Amino acid sequence: MASQQSSKPRRILLKISGEALAGDLGFGIDPAILSEIASAVLEVRSRGVQAALVIGGGNVFRGAELQRAGFDRVTGDQMGMLATIMNGLAMREELKRQGGSAVVMSAYGIPSITTQYSASIGRELLSSGATVICSGGTGSPFFTTDTGAVLRAIELQCDEVLKATKVDGVYSADPVKDPSAVRFDKLTFSEVMQRQLKVMDLTAFALASEHQMPIRVFSMKKPGAFVRAACGGSEGTLVSG
Numbered sequence: 001m002a003s004q005q006s007s008k009p010r011r012i013l014l015k016i017s018g019e020a021l022a023g024d025l026g027f028g029i030d031p032a033i034l035s036e037i038a039s040a041v042l043e044v045r046s047r048g049v050q051a052a053l054v055i056g057g058g059n060v061f062r063g064a065e066l067q068r069a070g071f072d073r074v075t076g077d078q079m080g081m082l083a084t085i086m087n088g089l090a091m092r093e094e095l096k097r098q099g100g101s102a103v104v105m106s107a108y109g110i111p112s113i114t115t116q117y118s119a120s121i122g123r124e125l126l127s128s129g130a131t132v133i134c135s136g137g138t139g140s141p142f143f144t145t146d147t148g149a150v151l152r153a154i155e156l157q158c159d160e161v162l163k164a165t166k167v168d169g170v171y172s173a174d175p176v177k178d179p180s181a182v183r184f185d186k187l188t189f190s191e192v193m194q195r196q197l198k199v200m201d202l203t204a205f206a207l208a209s210e211h212q213m214p215i216r217v218f219s220m221k222k223p224g225a226f227v228r229a230a231c232g233g234s235e236g237t238l239v240s241g
Helices: 002-006 016-026 031-046 062-067 073-097 118-126 143-157 189-195 202-210 224-229
Strands: 011-016 048-055 100-106 131-135 160-165 186-188 213-220 237-240
Touching: 011 016, 011 031, 011 143, 011 224, 016 031, 016 073, 031 048, 031 073, 031 131, 031 224, 048 073, 048 118, 048 143, 062 073, 062 237, 073 100, 073 131, 100 118, 118 131, 118 143, 131 143, 143 202, 160 224, 186 189, 189 202, 189 237, 213 224
Parallel strands: 011 048, 011 160, 048 131, 100 131, 160 213, 186 237
Antiparallel strands: 213 237
């Protein structure tokens, strides 16, 4: 039994913002960044780590902006969820172009474009060597892709959520505005709440805490950071316990 447990492949979920795909373009998808992320995902897979992805849609559309203009929030969020599907399709094609296997699973049923999301099928795909790209958010408005990422990580039985950000971990304050800000190597869920540190939105964080789903915050821009984090290295800040 111990041997079977120790041989269980590591499984992670990478959460990337849509803005990260846009890079310096500010909008849309930078092909060079898309290629770089796909290459890192495939390197992780070559090391035996199973990887699922959740990509935001902020590089294409943000529902909150439509709401501020007076539109219905539900419609705006639905448009944002469709934007995540567009990003998922782009990532799938780049992974396939580089020789990988990838499937876009959507909370929305779009049979001719995506596969309907199913936790059991997603786990089977990951075990078979495919990268599973979870798009469409949770399928419901009013929930962020952070919440969707934690939910899918729990459902897919991942070991850890890896949240890619602009900075290399969780700090005591905004390191851009406060040079004296201190980076934490490890934090517990309760410490994050007590210090009111911004790791994820409250709904996502509460879900992770309730189900004891570790979250590792790291910088995708730091060379090799994702590969090290995905393979169990002490990259960035780990929030657990």
